[in-house]
Amino acid sequence: MNPVITPTINLLMALTVGGLYAVGFYLLLQRSLMRVLIGVVVLGHGTNLLLQLVGGPPARAPIVGSAPADTFADPLPQALALTAVVITFALTTFLLALSYRSFVLLGHDEVQDDLEDRRIARRGGPAAPLHQDAGPDGRTEDER
C-alpha cells in the first residue's frame, strides 16, 4: 500500500506553465505572423500542460484492476488534454495555411493595421501612407 501523496502543487510544473503562458502572450503581441503563430502554439502547450497538472501529482498508476481510488491517476484530464491537443494541432495547421496565403497575397507576413487605425493615421498628416501598413510610430516597414 502506497503512502497517500498529499495533493500539493508541483512548483516546477506551475512555473513551467506560467513561463509558457508568459512567452505565448508575449509572442502573440508581436507584429510578425510567424511569431504570433508560434505564440499560439506555445500557449496551447501551456494549456495542455495545465490540464495534465490538474489531474493530480505525477507517477500514479493508470486504472487497471482494483485498488483504492487515490492510488490511480485521474484519467479525465488526460482525455481532455488529448482532445485539446488534437484541436490545437488542427487549428495550428489551418493558421499556417492562412499565414502562407497571407504571405502569397501580400508579400510579407506582418499583421496589418485595422481600418480605423489606418483612418486615424491618415488624419495625422498627409505623409501617412494610404495602403502600406504604418507601424505604431507612423512609419512603414521599409522606412524602418
Next chain:
Amino acid sequence: MTALAALPVLLPILGAALAVVVSTSVLAQRILALTTLGSMVVVAAVLLVRADRSGPVVIALGGWAPPVGIALVADRLAALLMLVSTLVALAVLGYAISQRIADYGRRMASSTFYPTYLVLSAGVSLAYLSGDLFTLFVSFEIMLTASYVLLTRRTSEQTIRAGMTYVIVSLLSSLLFLTAVAMVYAATATVNLADLSERVAALPPGLRTVLALMFVVVFGIKAAMVPLHFWLPDSYPNAPAPVTALFAGLLTKVSFYAMVRTQTLLFPHERPWTLMLWLAVATMLVGALGALAQNDLNRLLSFLLVSHIGFMLFGLAVFDARGLSGATLYAAHHITVLATLFLVGGLITRRTGTVALDRMGGLAATSPALAVLFAIPALTLAGLPPTAGFVAKLQLLQAGAGAGVGPTAVAAVVIAASFLTLFALTKVWVRAFWGRPRPTVEDPDPHDELEVGTARTPWPMYAATAGLVAVSLAIAVFAGPLSAMTGRAGEDLIAREPYRVAVLGDADR
C-alpha cells in the same frame, strides 16, 4: 424520446458527411442541406414543446449517467434559442443557395460550402445542448473552426486580413476557455454543469470570483462585449453577405447563451451584478456611438450588433427571473433581426455595387421592395412599438426598474442607446433610400465569384429575407405566449433546481 435531444447535433453532422460524399452533384448537396436544416427546425420545435410542458429533455450519451458521462440537456432556454437559430440558418441557407445559383451558375459545385455550413449548425446546436464544460468547449471549437473556413473561403487580401484577426482572437479565447476548464476541474474535480452548480458553492469566495471572471472574459471575447469587441467590426463585414448574416445571427448569441448558462448555474448572485451592469453600459454606448461614425453599411451594422449585445448583458446583470426572461426574449429577437439586416445589406450592395453609404441614394424609388425589407427589421432593432424589439426591450426595462437604483439608471442608458440605434439606422435610410438615385457603382472585380452592382437579383433571395422578416414579426405577434415561456425559463435559471434534478436525478436528495 430522450434520443430526440441528440438529433440536432447528429443530423447536421451526418448531413455534412453525406454532403462531402455527394460533392459531385451540387443539386444533391443543396437538397441535402435544406432537408437537414428543415428537419432540425422540426426537432428543435418538438424539443421546445416538450421542454416547456414536461421539463428539460436529457440524454446521457453512451448510457453513462451524469456526472460521469456526457449529458445533452434541452431546457426551455436552450430549446428556444436553438429553434430560432436553426430557423435563421435555414433562411440564410436559402438566400445563399439562390445567390450561388445566380452568381456561379447552376452547375458549379462547391465541395466545401455546404458541409462547412452544416458543421457550423451542428456546433451551434451542440453548444446549446451541452451539459458539461468540456463539451461546451468542443462545441465552440466545432462552430468556430467551421466559421474560420466560411470566412476565409474566398481568399482576397481583405478576407485574409479579416480572417487572421478573427482566427487568432478566437483561438486565444478558446485557449483561455480551456485554461478556465482546467482551473474549474482542479478546484472541483468535475466538469458537469449540474454537478458543478453544487460544488462551486463550497469553494472559497476569492477562488469563485476568479473562476467567474475567467468565464466572463472567455465568453466576453466571443460575444463581443466591450472592451473585448474590437475584432468583430473588423472581421465580420469582409465575408459574403450570407456568411456575415449567419455569424451575426448565431455566433455571438451562442456565446451569450454560454455566459448566461455558466453564470446563473455556477456563480449565482443574490442582487444585481454591478460589474456586468457597467460592462453592459459600456457595450451599449460604445457600439451605438461606433455605429454613428461609420460610412460602410456592414461596419455600421456590426457596431449595432455589438451595441445590442449590451442590452442582453443588462438582462443578465439584473440577475432575476424577469431580467433573464427579457434577455432570452431579446436574444431570440436579436438573432433574427441582425441576420435579416445583414441579408438586406447584401441585397443593397448587390443592387448598388457598393457598401459606402455616401455613394448610394434613392433606393426607395428604384427598389421599393428593398425599402420595405430594410424598414421593418430596422424599426424592430430600434425597438419601436409594436415590434418584437419593443416587447423584449419593455421586459428588460421593467426588470431594470424593479431591481433598485443601479439597474434603473442603466435602464435609462438602454433607452438612450435605443435612440442612438434609431439615429444610426435613420442615417442609413436617409443616405441610401432617400435622395436622388445615384448611378450604380461598377463591379470592381467582374471576374470574381461575387456579382455586385446588378439589378439581376433572383426572387428567392428576397423571399428568404422576407421569411426572416416574417419570423421577427411572428415573435411580435406571439409575444404573449413567448414572454410567458421565457418568464418560466428565467425562473428556472434563477431556481437552478430544475436543471440539476433533470440532469442528476433526485435520487441522492
